[in-house]
Amino acid sequence: MGADYSSxxxxxxxxxxxxxxxxxxxxxxxxxxDAAMVEELHLLCADLEENPRTLILAGSNGVFASGADIAQLRERRRDDALRGINSTVFARIAKLPMPVIAALDGYALGGGAELAFAADFRIGTPRVKIGNPETSLGILAAAGASWRLKELVGEPLAKEILLAGRVLNAEEALAAHLVTELAEPEDLLAAAHALADxxxxxxxxxxRLxxxxxxxxxxxxxxIDxxxxxxxxxxxxKFDRMSAFLERKKK
Structure with a gap:
């Protein structure tokens, strides 16, 4: 049985x-x-692992996610870090059977950026700001950015973001292929659904394979291939789709 999303x-x-x-x-x-969102993301993943479907992740009120909840983060200690609270759920999202699309508007910073990096596709708006300012808070980007970002944009730019606090605007993110498409805010979800289509x-x-x-x-x-x-x-x-292809070629 799937998650009770109404709760x-x-x-x-x-x-x-x-x-x-x-x-x-x-x-x-x-x-x-925050912790409540992490728990709900785990429940969402459990449902999508059981019943695979494409997932679209988006934010509300012109923001994707400004980061992890700093009030909670400030109180976490060594054992919390070793539990990998955010990294565990982001890894689970990355491994979902079907593709994940992140629709980014406004801020996608810190943990919000790392959630986006776990997706298979990222679409943004012209006002998106994406980066990892964790070192300015005395911590590191430990929920995926420290290794995923290098794979996504290359080592030089990844180091600028991770070590020097660079935040990319929409055009910079598009040029770096961190996002693959820009859409106006009012069209963002439609663009994500067009990709899902x-x-x-x-x-x-x-x-899936x-x-x-x-x-x-x-x-x-x-x-494995x-x-x-x-x-x-x-x-x-495979037989149905290839037969249909060959039939179309005959016409």
């Missing part, structure tokens, strides 16, 4: 068309990620 207090969740949209909704603190036109099993193969470590290839392809070569969708 959620920090996420507004809607379902339909083979996808789930989760809007971060703590506008009084610019959607800062394109994903929905693909074979779901092929998408491609995401798994893409994330596999280098030494797993080509064995061949195993995944072996599964797909036996799927009915």
């Amino acid at each position: 959620f207090t920090t996420l507004q969740v809607t379902e339909g068309n083979g996808r789930v949209t989760a809007v971060l909704n703590r506008p009084e603190v610019r959607n800062a990620i 394109r994903i929905a036109r693909q074979d779901p099993l092929a998408v 491609t995401k798994t193969v893409f994330a596999a470590p280098a030494d797993a290839h080509p064995a 061949n195993l995944a392809q072996g599964i797909l070569f036996e799927s009915q969708a």
Whole structure:
């Protein structure tokens, strides 16, 4: 049985068309990620692991997420850090079976940026600001940015963001391919749904296995590619889709 989204207090969740949209909704603190939101994200992941669908993550009131909740973060100690409170749920989001789309507006900073980095796709608005100012607070970006960001934008720019506090504006994020598309704020969710529509036109099993193969470590290839392809070569969708392709070519 899926999560009871009606009981959620920090996420507004809607379902339909083979996808789930989760809007971060703590506008009084610019959607800062607190323990309650982490717990609701875990429940959301559990549902999507059980019933795979594309996930769209967005913010409310012109902000994606301003970061982790500093009031809570200030009180955390060594054992809290070792528990990996945010990093654990972000890793779970990154490993969801179907793609995750982050729709970014306004601030996506600190933990908010790291949540976005865990997504497979990032779409932004012209007013997006994305970066990791953790070192200015005496901590490091320990929920994924310290290693994901290098993979996403390259080492020189990642070091500017992580070590020198650089915050990218929308055009800089687009040039660095950190976001792949810009849309006006009023069109942001529509752009995310248009991308989800394109994903929905693909074979779901092929998408799931491609995401798994893409994330596999280098030494797993080509064995994992061949195993995944072996599964797909036996799927009915492969025969149906290829037959339809060949029929279209005849016309």
